[in-house]
Amino acid sequence: MRAIVLGLCTAMVLVVGTAGAQMPLPATKPPDGATLFKQQCAVCHTLNLSEPMRQGPPLTKVVGRPAGKAEGFKYSDALSKADFAWDEPRLDAWLTNPQAVVPGVVMAYRQAKPETRAAIIAYLKEQN
Template identity: 70%
Template sequence: MVKFSSIRVMAAGVCSALLGAPIASAQMPMPAAPYDGASLFKQQCATCHTTNLSDPVRQGPSLYKIIGRTAGKADGFHYSDGFAKADFVWDDARLDAWLTNPQAVIPGAVMAYRQAKPATRAAIIAYLKELN
């Protein structure tokens, strides 16, 4: 009787032999999927933000052309007092700090989202830069 785990190893060996690759364990980790900023934005940000000027304003302002924009100055959006007093322009570093911990960048900010993974933040920021 052949155990299921033996079949997996044999199948991996057969597939490797057919492809001309060395025999590898069937338990090898899969490579990480590439980060897709547009998909990440849609999953994690689009509930509150749009990426164009034609959609109605949501809980947060449109992020269309956010790079180079003065914080707290998007037309048609009512910002918190902290944002109204902000005196900086959005760039990669500010967006990275913002996505890491919004309240550290602007005390009293109401955005609850935080992203601990640098690669995810970088992918979202790269996507936003494409919109400029």
């Protein structure tokens, strides 16, 4: 009987010992810009000029486009008076906090994660 008890205790020690071991986590995949755009932006924005306007302007060819100047979209007074073109740093700042870039705008979306902003911006650049 003693041999069986010792055998069970040894087995329990082995199980407990391996349970505490740190297993490396698999590398995380970088966020996919197309998926993130669909999840976080497409509710208000489209990338297809043939689709009806949504709450926000179409983002087709937004990189390099003057802010507040998409044809057919009615911008807020604040954004229609903006005097810059959309580039990567400006888009990054915009996605972080639109009101800090153009006070008085109505866009409520904010994205705190730099990797998410970068993926969305890269995807928008691909659409140019």
